[in-house]
Amino acid sequence: MVALVRNNNPFTVLVLFIYALVINYGALFNPQLPELVDGAFLYNIIVNFFTIVFFKSAFAFTFISVIMVVLQGLFLNSIANNNRIYNRPSYTVTFAYISLCALYTPFVQFSQPMLANWAVIFVIRAFFHLPHANKPRKIIYNTGFIVGMAALLHFPFVIIAALLIIAVVTLRPLNPGELMVAILGILTPIYFAAGMLFLFDVLFWMRGWVSLGINLPRSMASPVYFIGALSGVIILFAMGVYVLQHAVNRLNVYTRRGWTAIYIALFVLVLVALFTPFDVKAAWLILMPSLALIVGNIYYHEKNKAFSNFAFYFTLALVIFCKMTGV
Structure with a gap:
């Protein structure tokens, strides 16, 4: 399988989709x-709408969430391949993103951060497109619009x-x-x-929209799981930084700037997760796009x-360790 994710073979997409279903069996079965x-209010409207569409099916929500994780991973992968931020095209970013999201069950459940992660990915896309864009204002406006929508879904995204x-x-x-x-x-x-809330005479909903808190990693039922998962992610991150430091001299100036922006984004996203209200279990999911790009570089170290x-x-x-010991 390691050779499969290194190759840019469309058949790999099907394999990764099956992989996502298998490693998230716990969320799908429960x-x-x-x-x-x-x-x-916007998130609640979306949830109420899909509750009607899915006939209150919890499985449908979870299945759509797993599909969304795969699509987000593929979108990230296309950004990496199209902008040549690695030495060659592959599906390693998709594999890394699916694997990181599988470490904690709430990461693959329908939530505000999962929807808002689309904005994170679009901002990352802008990092690599802006420096040489022919129509930068179009990219800037569209990305800003998506960030504004994400903020409506999840206020800390401001x-x-x-x-x-x-x-x-x-x-x-x-x-x-x-x-x-x-x-x-x-x-x-x-x-x-x-404006729409004013027309429907519910403008007071905007007051409840402004919501901040402190979301430190919560107490886990299994300390072994928490320490193991955190240590594993730190090790993968350190390996990704190590490989990138050796490859940075071969990258063009625009790509190097993009990587710098990704590291800055990772720091900013930590602040977003930190100031998310405590009852949002998947708050730290928003770090996964940046982490997946950094980690994705380690799966085909040429030397x-x-x-x-x-x-x-x-x-x-x-992933197996987290599934066996996690909540």
């Missing part, structure tokens, strides 16, 4: 309906707006017009949402095949 969140503005300022020559386009894109969905093989089987062992 599905849960998503809970409504106080103040998150912090991501700062990340987009930093990207506009640092990845391109300073242009006040582009900066205003980014701010306009972020505010547009919030403005229209406020040391034993290293990449070890990384691959270590990832599988970590």
Whole structure:
């Protein structure tokens, strides 16, 4: 299987989808309906709509969530391949993303962070497209609009707006017009949402939308699971940084800037997760897109095949360990 994810073979997509179903068997066999969140009016509307569409089927929600994880992994993978941020195209990013999301069951359950992760991926895409875009304002506005929608779903994502503005300022020559386009894109969905709430005489919902908290890693039923999972992720992250440091000199200046932005994004996303209300179990899911890009680089270390093989089987062992010891 390690050779399969290294290759850019479309057949790999089917294998990775089956892999996602197998490693998330616990969530699929014990599905849960998503809970409504106080103040998150847009998320609650979406949940109520799909509850009707799925006839209150918890399995349907969980199955759609697993599919969403696979699609997000494929989207991340296409960003990596199209912008040549690795030495060659492969499906290692998709494999890394699916594996990381499988470490904690709430990560593959329908939730605000799962929906908002699309915004994280679009911002990462903007990191690599902005420096040489022919129509940068279109990319900036569309990305800002998606960030604004994510903030409506999950208020702490307002912090991501700062990340987009930093990207506009640092990845391109300073242009006040582009900066205003980014701010306009972020505010547009919030403005229209406020207008719709006003028309339906429920504008007071906006007060409940503003919600921050402290979301430190919660006490686990199994300390062995928590320590093992955290240690495993740190090891994978360190391996990814190690490989990237050896490959950075072969990357062009735009790709190096993109990688710098990803590291900055990882720090900002830690703040977003940290200030998420405690009752949101999947708060730390938003770190997975950035981590998957960093970790995805270790599965085909050209100078040391034993290293990449070890990384691959270590990832599988970590997933199995978390499934056996987790909650």
